[in-house]
Amino acid sequence: MTSRLVVCLLASAAVAVGAWTVVGEVERLRADSPAIDLDSDADFLPDCVEWAALTSATSPDTDSDGVGDFIEFVQKGRPLQANGPLPMDHEMRFVVTSNPSPVGNQVVLHLFFRFMGSVDLLNQFDCYAELGAAPGLRFPLAALAMQPISTQQRSVAGAGTWIRYSVALASEDLVRAVLPCSIGGSATIGGRTIVTNVPLSEHGGVICSVVPFAPGLFSLQSISQPPASVVGSTPNNRVCVLQLTPLGSGSGGSAFLVSGAECEDCNDLVCGVECAASVGTVLVLPGGPGSITGG
Numbered sequence: 704m705t706s707r708l709v710v711c712l713l714a715s716a717a718v719a720v721g722a723w724t725v726v727g728e729v730e731r732l733r734a735d736s737p738a739i740d741l742d743s744d745a746d747f748l749p750d751c752v753e754w755a756a757l758t759s760a761t762s763p764d765t766d767s768d769g770v771g772d773f774i775e776f777v778q779k780g781r782p783l784q785a786n787g788p789l790p791m792d793h794e795m796r797f798v799v800t801s802n803p804s805p806v807g808n809q810v811v812l813h814l815f816f817r818f819m820g821s822v823d824l825l826n827q828f829d830c831y832a833e834l835g836a837a838p839g840l841r842f843p844l845a846a847l848a849m850q851p852i853s854t855q856q857r858s859v860a861g862a863g864t865w866i867r868y869s870v871a872l873a874s875e876d877l878v879r880a881v882l883p884c885s886i887g888g889s890a891t892i893g894g895r896t897i898v899t900n901v902p903l904s905e906h907g908g909v910i911c912s913v914v915p916f917a918p919g920l921f922s923l924q925s926i927s928q929p930p931a932s933v934v935g936s937t938p939n940n941r942v943c944v945l946q947l948t949p950l951g952s953g954s955g956g957s958a959f960l961v962s963g964a965e966c967e968d969c970n971d972l973v974c975g976v977e978c979a980a981s982v983g984t985v986l987v988l989p990g991g992p993g994s995i996t997g998g
Contacts, residue, residue: 739802739811739853739869747773747857747865751800752813755926757914758782774862777817779899784917791862793819793892799901799912801875801927808875808927810910812844812886819863824893833900835883835987838953844872844886878903879910883987902988907977913988916967921945923981943978947986959986 741750746763753760758772765772768785775782777794794817801808818824831841853869872878872886887900902913909925916922923943946963964981 740855744772746771747855747867748776749813749867749869751802751811751927752798754928755798755800755912755914755924756782757916757922757924773815773865774817777815777865779915781915781917791819793817793824793863793895793897795888795890795892795897796899797886797888797901799872799886799903799926801910802871804871806874809871810873810875810878810926811869812872814868814888816866816890816892817863818866818892820893822864822866825890827891827896828888829890830886830888833885833887834881836881838987841887875910879905882910885988900988902986904986906981913986916944919946921947922967923978943981945981945986950985957988959988960984961986 739749739751742748743750743760744763748756748758748760750760753772756776758776759765763771763773765782766775766785768787770780770782770786770788772782774780774788775786777796778789778792779796780786780789794815796815798813798815800811800813802811803809814830816822816825830844832844833839833841851871853867855865855867857865859865878884883902883904885900885902887898889896889898891897903926904911904923906923910927911923911925914922914924921944923945944965944967945961947959948962950958950960952958961981961984964978966978
């Protein structure tokens with residue numbers, strides 16, 4: 704990895720605490736260990752990321768279609784449904800998880816890149832937060848050099864160079880105080896401009912992200928697995944599949960009415976009772992769903 708790429712990412716890819724205070728065909732999932740580096744199936748997606756992305760932490764190809772989970776994930780494809788391969792190209796995608804630490808749950812940003820060629824092809828990179836309290840205003844995420852960082856790199860013949868950076872953003876309690884928000888980024892790699900973001904909001908007392916589930920359908924997915932010790936609860940990934948109806952666009956992004964919500968039998972786990980109650984609510988996705996799904 705070149706020093707230029709490292710400096711670029713260290714300069715602009717994670718949040719300083721001060722920036723936050725300004726404001727159906729799936730195998731059974733096993734994402735029961737939240738360690739940032741643990742990758743049970745060695746598919747380059749840590750188990751905690753597979754939980755948040757709804758893929759299997761025990762199978763490198765969740766939908767058994769011959770295209771590995773990492774490739775489908777980073778291309779913003781559909782690793783839950785069998786599909787043919789997409790054209791190979793430079794890619795970038797973010798995921799947010801919540802991981803236990805000695806000082807409480809920490810919200811972690813994971814940045815994934817796939818370079819079809821030299822990493823020096825990266826010639827522009829921006830990472831930012833958009834807060835619900837300040838629609839349309841982007842807060843640059845900086846000070847990564849001050850945060851502990853987990854990195855991984857893998858070269859795969861015919862599939863490029865894969866790179867992952869994971870860094871703690873802030874405590875879960877601090878992030879909860881500024882919800883709804885989104886973590887977004889853009890990059891230009893070899894002339895290809897890529898935009899990605901992770902909308903975060905609180906539902907039923909749980910911090911969730913919006914995850915593509917099937918064509919035209921999205922899931923509100925918890926960014927961490929609930930503890931099994933909670934009385935009266937069953938550990939589950941709170942899969943609630945939403946039908947979104949566009950309402951319009953503004954400075955804060957594209958607004959969607961939740962016009963339908965159903966609990967799907969995803970991973971044989973339990974859907975939260977708050978799913979049906981989400982009908983009639985409004986989700987605002989900066990950049991629209993294209994930045995999550997690839998358009």
